[in-house]
Amino acid sequence: MARAAEVSTATVSHALGGTGRLGESTRRRVREVAAALGYSARRGPRTRTLGLAVTTYAGSPWNYVEIAYFSRLLTAATAAAHARGYALTLLPADRGAEPLWHDLAVDGMLLLDSPAGDPVLRALRARGLPVVFDGRPPDPRPGDVWVDNDHEATTREVLDHLAAAGATRIALHSAYGREYYTGAVTSAYAGWCAERGAAELVVAFDPQDTAGHAFDPVFAAPRRSRPDAVYCVYDPGGRQALAAAARHGLRIPHELLLVCASEDPSYAAGEPPVSTVTLRPEVIGERAVGALVALLESPGAAEPGQLTVPAALTVRTSSRARGGVPRL
């Protein structure tokens, strides 16, 4: 629009918002172009389209759509948008921040796993575009709206479950993303360990590490110092841990307990069946779309605020104590 009116984006913003020090002819010209293009004074053209982006994985060599959490959330968000008469535009992970985010023809954005210092978020805020976060933003502002799980409570539930099944040295397979999820899980783990005087053991997740070589040093350690349980906080991590355990001859659950945060049904069908934590992406996608449409259509109403969706731990063979007796 700024290009059509041959002015800067700041001038457009001032002209439409009635702010700044603009000549009357400039203000009139911008408003005429805006009217011709179907802009309203408060935001861009009513496209009846919502955008969805996952911004923490820019530059990753893999496709977030192939992760079950995201594909399930995308499907649910699409259905929820359509049910409300909106299209949904799914952005690839590696779009640069400029100038796409200024021009993107959407009425509002769902931002998934926005990392600290997210340049996309900065561009969207500058444009004044309504945003709903899936995953609390690391640096929230007053009025921010998000949908998330209680990652601290969920992490403690998993660790308590592993401890009750006999684990004494629990490793966390984590430390990949810069979004809130990774930080919340990791700090809950650190707090839980500190309360028990247990040593922290974080194995670095890498999506490319399909054989789980990151586990080699700790799985090769003598029995007394190697972990007897692993909580994988990313979906592909469970398969990596299974591959590494097989290579090192560690039987699950006899010598190693395993829980993975995942929405992939193949974990339940494998041998052994793997305990999983579901973050319930279908519910999150539906609620996030509902909150964004509420922001768009009832801007004067009460803000949707922050919504917490309960996660759920499903215990399977991979983390069951044999005979119900704590091991070792």
Next chain:
Amino acid sequence: MARAAEVSTATVSHALGGTGRLGESTRRRVREVAAALGYSARRGPRTRTLGLAVTTYAGSPWNYVEIAYFSRLLTAATAAAHARGYALTLLPADRGAEPLWHDLAVDGMLLLDSPAGDPVLRALRARGLPVVFDGRPPDPRPGDVWVDNDHEATTREVLDHLAAAGATRIALHSAYGREYYTGAVTSAYAGWCAERGAAELVVAFDPQDTAGHAFDPVFAAPRRSRPDAVYCVYDPGGRQALAAAARHGLRIPHELLLVCASEDPSYAAGEPPVSTVTLRPEVIGERAVGALVALLESPGAAEPGQLTVPAALTVRTSSRARGGVPRL
């Protein structure tokens, strides 16, 4: 763009294409506005966004995203678009034809199950937007590009399988959509029946008919005239047939053989496991995106033309002859 330049869309088309009888000042004005908005001469702004619409179900009271065929295709198409650096905009079924389709900010469209006389297709053709069809268009034009299964061959394979398992009166659960799929399956069924001198029996599918009441008249008929096999050509149809068979005390496969075209894994897990035909939506979505991006990025290269993806029949208990002997 036409609004910004205060001319008709036809004038824009003539001005950018160098056709028609326009004054030089009009032509220049349109081209200046076009340049300011980032339009190229051949098509709209390069949004690096593809659109996807399912146009045969406008006005339906259900959401196409909830059908496994479409949700799987959407996921695969999104991943394929992202892998090529494109966003994908998923449109709801009930968008009207005007004026959305003139303004939609996409470089090209995937049109799924476009019905005969599709007003959306007309609007996209008028705009000159590249289109790739999933499901052959009912009235194709030279140069049209589509990805589809061979529905005639697949239908005959299913009917031959049911006949080999002992069926003598096969009903088709169909006749809902106006897209090519329904017509192709129904006419293949009619041809197959005619070759054998068998009577046609089409039971009308209705997505709202969850209890399968459409089957009541034929299932209540005397044994000699009631169908001994059903091929359901829509995903929810198998569940409707199962509900109706249970109500009428017809055991599957003993008194009724059943095959359903479906991508829903719950058919394999149910009791009895139901034979299904997969149309392989993941492959179709991937190929369709590939063809559309080829049209956009290599317009001078050989046209992708028409791609045929093989469907696959998986035989389960619901259509197995008992003891391998033809029944009756």
